[in-house]
Amino acid sequence: MSLVSIKAKDGDNVEFVMKDPKRGGVKDVYFSPDRSYVVAFFRKPLDNNGKERLDKLVTTYRQGIFGKQGAEYWKNLFCWPEKIVEYNNMTGIVVPVYHPNFFFPPNTNLEGAEKEGKWFTSAKNFNRFVPESEKGTLLSYLRICINLSRAVRRLHAAGLAHSDLSYKNCLVDPATGDACIIDIDGLVVPGLFAPDVLGTPDFMAPEVVATMKLDFKDPNRKFPCRATDQHALAILIYQYLFHRHPLRGSKVHSQDTEIQEALEMGEKALFIENSQDTSNRYKIQKNDKDFLPWVDTNKLPYTIMGPYLKELFNKAFIDGLHSPNQRPSADDWEEALIKTADLIQPCLDTKCPKKWYVFDNSTKPACPYCGTKLKGQLPVFDFYSSRDGVNFRPDSHRLMIYHNQYLYPWHVMRNVFPNEKLSEYEKKPVAYFAFHQKQWILINQTLDSLFDATNNKPISKGSYVALTNGLQLQLSKDPNGRLVNVSLVQA
Amino acid sequence: MRRLPVYLLIDVSGSMSGEPIKSVNDGLQLLVSALRKEPQALETAYLSLITFSDVVKQVAPLTELASFKIPTLTASGGTSLGGVLSEVSSVAKKEINKGSADEKGDWKPLVFLMTDGVPTDNVENGLRAFKDSKWGMVIACAAGPEADTKLLQRITENVVLLDTCDSDSIKAFFRWVSSSVSVSSKKVESGAQLDNNELPPPPPELSLLKF
Numbered sequence: 001m002s003l004v005s006i007k008a009k010d011g012d013n014v015e016f017v018m019k020d021p022k023r024g025g026v027k028d029v030y031f032s033p034d035r036s037y038v039v040a041f042f043r044k045p046l047d048n049n050g051k052e053r054l055d056k057l058v059t060t061y062r063q064g065i066f067g068k069q070g071a072e073y074w075k076n077l078f079c080w081p082e083k084i085v086e087y088n089n090m091t092g093i094v095v096p097v098y099h100p101n102f103f104f105p106p107n108t109n110l111e112g113a114e115k116e117g118k119w120f121t122s123a124k125n126f127n128r129f130v131p132e133s134e135k136g137t138l139l140s141y142l143r144i145c146i147n148l149s150r151a152v153r154r155l156h157a158a159g160l161a162h163s164d165l166s167y168k169n170c171l172v173d174p175a176t177g178d179a180c181i182i183d184i185d186g187l188v189v190p191g192l193f194a195p196d197v198l199g200t201p202d203f204m205a206p207e208v209v210a211t212m213k214l215d216f217k218d219p220n221r222k223f224p225c226r227a228t229d230q231h232a233l234a235i236l237i238y239q240y241l242f243h244r245h246p247l248r249g250s251k252v253h254s255q256d257t258e259i260q261e262a263l264e265m266g267e268k269a270l271f272i273e274n275s276q277d278t279s280n281r282y283k284i285q286k287n288d289k290d291f292l293p294w295v296d297t298n299k300l301p302y303t304i305m306g307p308y309l310k311e312l313f314n315k316a317f318i319d320g321l322h323s324p325n326q327r328p329s330a331d332d333w334e335e336a337l338i339k340t341a342d343l344i345q346p347c348l349d350t351k352c353p354k355k356w357y358v359f360d361n362s363t364k365p366a367c368p369y370c371g372t373k374l375k376g377q378l379p380v381f382d383f384y385s386s387r388d389g390v391n392f393r394p395d396s397h398r399l400m401i402y403h404n405q406y407l408y409p410w411h412v413m414r415n416v417f418p419n420e421k422l423s424e425y426e427k428k429p430v431a432y433f434a435f436h437q438k439q440w441i442l443i444n445q446t447l448d449s450l451f452d453a454t455n456n457k458p459i460s461k462g463s464y465v466a467l468t469n470g471l472q473l474q475l476s477k478d479p480n481g482r483l484v485n486v487s488l489v490q491a
Numbered sequence: 492m493r494r495l496p497v498y499l500l501i502d503v504s505g506s507m508s509g510e511p512i513k514s515v516n517d518g519l520q521l522l523v524s525a526l527r528k529e530p531q532a533l534e535t536a537y538l539s540l541i542t543f544s545d546v547v548k549q550v551a552p553l554t555e556l557a558s559f560k561i562p563t564l565t566a567s568g569g570t571s572l573g574g575v576l577s578e579v580s581s582v583a584k585k586e587i588n589k590g591s592a593d594e595k596g597d598w599k600p601l602v603f604l605m606t607d608g609v610p611t612d613n614v615e616n617g618l619r620a621f622k623d624s625k626w627g628m629v630i631a632c633a634a635g636p637e638a639d640t641k642l643l644q645r646i647t648e649n650v651v652l653l654d655t656c657d658s659d660s661i662k663a664f665f666r667w668v669s670s671s672v673s674v675s676s677k678k679v680e681s682g683a684q685l686d687n688n689e690l691p692p693p694p695p696e697l698s699l700l701k702f
Contacts, residue, residue, distance in 0.1 A: 023670070110528060118530035124492070125530050128557070255590050257493075257599050257627075285594070291492055 003033060008083035009055075014039060014094055024183075031097075039085060041092035053193045054084050054093060054185065061187070064158050073420040077151040079171075079182040093185060101178060102171040104134060117167025120174055121239035123294035136174025137355035138241075138369075139344060143177025145237045146337045150419060151181050152233050153330035156226050161188040163224035165232035166200035167239070188224055195224040201265065202245060205231040206322055209266030227324035234316035237333060241305055243294035246271055246317050249280030271317035273302050293369075304368045306343050306358040308336035338418055342399045342411075348372050359400045365491055378489040379433070379440045379467045385414040385482045392483045399484075401440065401467075407431040412447065412475040414482055433467075440467040440488070449477040495535040496553055496587055496600035497672060500575050501564065502634075503542045506608050507656075508566035511634065514658035515605070518665035519561050525669035526556055532672045533557060535598070539582065543575035544568035545611075553586040569611035575604075576617030576646070580624045599627035603668050604646065607634040607656055618645060628671065632664050652698045 002018040014032075016039040021028035027040040046054070058081050065074050074080075076099070083094035104110035108131040110119070115134070119125050126135065136144075148170060155162055162169075162181065169183045188195045198208055205228035214221040222228075238246045249272035253263040264270075270280040282295055293299050303310050312328045320326035328336075344356045345365070349372040357367045365374040379401040384392035399411060406429035410416045416426060430446045443464040444450045450459045451474040459465045465473065471486040501515060519540075526532040538559045540551040545568035551559065583600055590596025629647035633640045635656035643650045651667075653660040 113528045116530060118534070122530060122534045124534050129530075129533055250593075250595065252590065252593055252595055255592070255596065257596070260595065283594075285492065287494075288492055295492075 004087065006085055006087055008085045008094060010058075010083055012083060014083060014085050027092075027185075035097060037082070037094050037096050039092045039094055041087070041090045043090075045089065046091045049193065050196075051084075051091060053187070053189075054081070054091070056189070056193075057081055057185065057187060058084055058093070061158065061160060061189075065154060070420045074151075074154065076178065077147055077154075077180055078184060079180055080184055098171055098180065098182070099178070101173045101176060102180065104131065108134070115171055115173055117170050117172050117236065117240070120172060121167050121236075121243060121245075123243040123291040126243050126294070127290055134173075134175050135353075136177070138358075139341065139356045140174045140177040141240045142337055142341045142344070144172045144174065144179045145240055146334060146341070147177070147179040148181070148236060149233065149330045149333040149337060151179070152229060153334055154420075155181075155187070156229070156330055159189065161190070161195075161224065161226045161229050162186075162232075163188040163195040163229065164197045164199050164203075165229055165236060166203045167236065168200055170236065172240070190225060197224070199224055199228065199232065201261070203232040203235050204228070204265060205324065206266050206269040207324060209262060209269075212266075227327060230320075230327040230329060231316070231324070233330055233333060234313070234328065237337075238302070238313065238317075241309075242300065242302065244272075244282070244291075244297075246273070246302075246313075247280075248272070248282070250283040251280040269321055271313075271321060273297050273313075274318055276318075300368055304358060304360070306340050306360075308339045308343075312336050334419070339397055342397070345374065345378075345400055346402055348374065363489060363491065365489075374491045376491060377440060378491055380487040380489060381411075381484045382487070383411065383482050383484055385480070389479055395482070401433045403433070403435045405433045407433070407442070407475075412482060413478065413480045415480045441465065442467060442473070447475065449481070450475060451477065453483065493535065493595055493598050494537045494588070495532075495598045495672070496583070497536055497538050498579050498583065498600055498602045499538065499540045499668075500579055500602065500604040501540065501542050502544070502570055502572075502606035502608065503564050503566045503568075504544045504570040504608060504611075505567050506570075506637065507634075510658060511607060511656040511661065512564055512566040514656070514661035516561075516563055517658060518661045519564075521662055522665040522669050523556070523559060523561055525666060526672060529669065529672065532669070536672055539586070541575055541579055541582070543571045543578075545571065547571050547574040547578045549578065549582055552582070570606065570608050571612045572606060572610035572642070573612045573614035573617035576614065576621040580617075580620040583624060599625055601627050601672065602629040602647075603632070604630070604643075605632040605634055605664070606638055606643070608637050609639045610642065614642065621646065630668070630671070634661065634664075654698075 003015060004018050005013060005015045008014045016030040016032050018030060021030050027042055029038050029040045031038055062080055079095055079098060081093040081095050085092045085094060102115045104113050104115060119130050164186050170179060170181055172179045186197055198204055198212060207222040208228055211221045235246060247264060247269050253268055254260045270277060272280050272282050282297055284296060288295060302313050312332060315326060315328045340358060343358045345359050347355055347357060347367040347370060349370050352367055352370040354369040357369060359365055366372065381399040383395040383397045385395050386392045408429055409426045410418045412430060431442055431444050433442055441464040444459050444461050446461060452459055452465055453472040453474050467486050469488040473484050475482050475484060526536060533556055536556045537553045538556055539549065539553040541549045542564060550562050587600060588596045630649045630651065631643040631647050632651050632653060633643055634653045640650055653664060
């Protein structure tokens with residue numbers, strides 16, 4: 001064992017075992033003796049610009065994100081370089097190791113492999129190779145997508161762009177819903193640090209692919225930036241939710257695979273579920289049984305994810321596919337995903353592959369994944385809020401109720417958002433729902449001023465109100481408090 | 492879905508007997524088990540193994556990675572390099588879905604050729620057939636100092652050298668083959684290549700021959 005002890009640029013001691021490096025695309029990775037961090041050396045010497053980028057990355061940009069409140073929160077979403085080292089004329093970075101839940105557990109067929117996104121975005125891998133215990137549910141994929149959107153939103157808010165978002169650079173754990181962005185050393189800072197990768201096939205934006213043949217200095221050549229991150233994020237979200245690629249349909253542009261690839265990902269990129277131009281719909285082939293049902297867009301169209309995500313997929317893959325400035329922001333995705341998570345219902349079939357599904361707003365709801373019909377009464381909360389405490393307007397936000405579902409402060413107050421800024425207090429549920437003695441009830445836990453506006457009576461803490469069709473509840477008397485209108489769907 | 496065909500052409504001539512062929516057998520095990528932990532490969536890769544000595548034999552037809560059974564190779568006889576180039580060209584013609592105006596075909600096949608000596612047959616016909624076929628990335632590995640690197644350079648521009656034919660080097664080669672099959676980020680300077688034909692950096696045991 002050849003232990004190397006050196007001092008990092010910031011003066012701290014760094015140790016690593018100089019043996020059997022893990023060889024990545026541009027770096028060789030060595031573990032520290034206690035395996036709590038790795039030292040990743042760039043194989044090629046970095047130029048001054050590259051070194052300065054790393055410097056900024058471990059100092060200014062890192063402090064910008066981790067030096068403030070919520071540092072612990074972001075540590076879970078980014079695997080961020082912490083120090084710079086120089087050894088034998090090589091530049092390296094010190095990066096924390098991945099959390100253990102990002103490796104497949106012992107006694108599974110994939111034991112020890114990293115949970116890179118491709119295991120889960122590929123229908124065949126998901127169907128055949130991912131162990132049952134690691135497959136996750138629709139809810140956990142929504143969480144993964146929320147985490148990724150949040151991480152990208154944070155980078156963009158700091159004026160940075162990732163430039164190479166892909167299933168390779170995002171570790172995910174569908175068993176828990178965790179996600180983490182890795183390989184951050186290629187960050188782009190507009191005007192300061194140019195990208196050194198174009199991205200990864202499947203994720204490069206059409207304008208980047210379409211102009212990659214142009215000269216480096218050609219003003220029409222397009223490089224990774226925030227707008228291309230937005231494209232890659234949309235692709236990732238679509239892939240995690242549907243286990244298929246939104247642009248890889250059946251349209252043939254050329255029988256030369258390279259030209260085909262350049263056109264279908266670039267100039268001629270077309271959403272496989274575009275309702276106006278259906279020429280790129282995916283036609284199921286003979287050898288596709290391992291990919292079913294996920295690649296069947298008739299059985300599982302993107303619209304099964306509900307109205308908020310449908311709108312954003314349209315913006316990302318129809319309006320904004322070739323118009324970068326029309327693409328949804330990471331912020332838009334985060335909000336739509338959170339609202340979508342409020343629309344889900346548990347599937348009544350315990351063997352259902354997804355366990356949850358988005359309510360389709362019909363009177364005969366059924367799970368799109370296994371066909372199981374929903375039976376019984378289904379309460380729906382529609383939220384309204386007011387600027388003046390008198391007139392309430394719809395928030396375009398709905399909560400589908402199920403047994404043991406919770407109501408949270410961000411449902412009650414229009415100025416509270418479920419994100420990294422939540423206080424510990426705001427993370428706690430304030431009321432819950434139950435199906436009790438053949439009726440749906442809402443039990444108030446901690447709401448100070450829950451009020452039944454239909455029957456004009458307060459509902460004190462510890463007491464409950466039966467949910468009836470047309471019932472109006474004021475969740476809080478606070479000026480930012482919301483009003484809900486209750487509907488009962490009979491399925 | 493498009494498949495990624497991978498042809499492994501392995502020299503099993505007499506000079507490979509002993510440690511080299513044992514290392515190749517170990518290397519194949521290593522290759523397949525490494526690929527089976529690569530999601531990209533498991534989704535798309537199909538493997539075929541063709542050996543050449545006095546005779547050329549497709550030991551395994553194009554088979555999905557997950558169900559590929561690894562044969563044990565033995566070495567004896569000459570080095571029919573021309574023969575194996577003809578054979579891979581003709582089996583690829585049969586096995587690969589070239590697609591049509593309304594159906595996408597397979598990806599262009601990757602070819603990994605490993606040889607330790609000088610051909611004992613006429614290579615010109617085989618070379619012509621090979622050059623007439625469409626391949627993705629073609630990598631020739633000259634295992635040890637006896638291999639005819641000049642000839643290999645006529646087959647492909649990607650020729651790697653193993654200084655010795657020992658087990659570490661051969662295993663390093665197969666490990667490298669496994670990493671060539673998966674996707675990676677595209678560098679800014681690397682032109683218009685979108686196909687799977689960008690080589691990952693070789694490990695220290697291998698050197699890429701430049702010419």
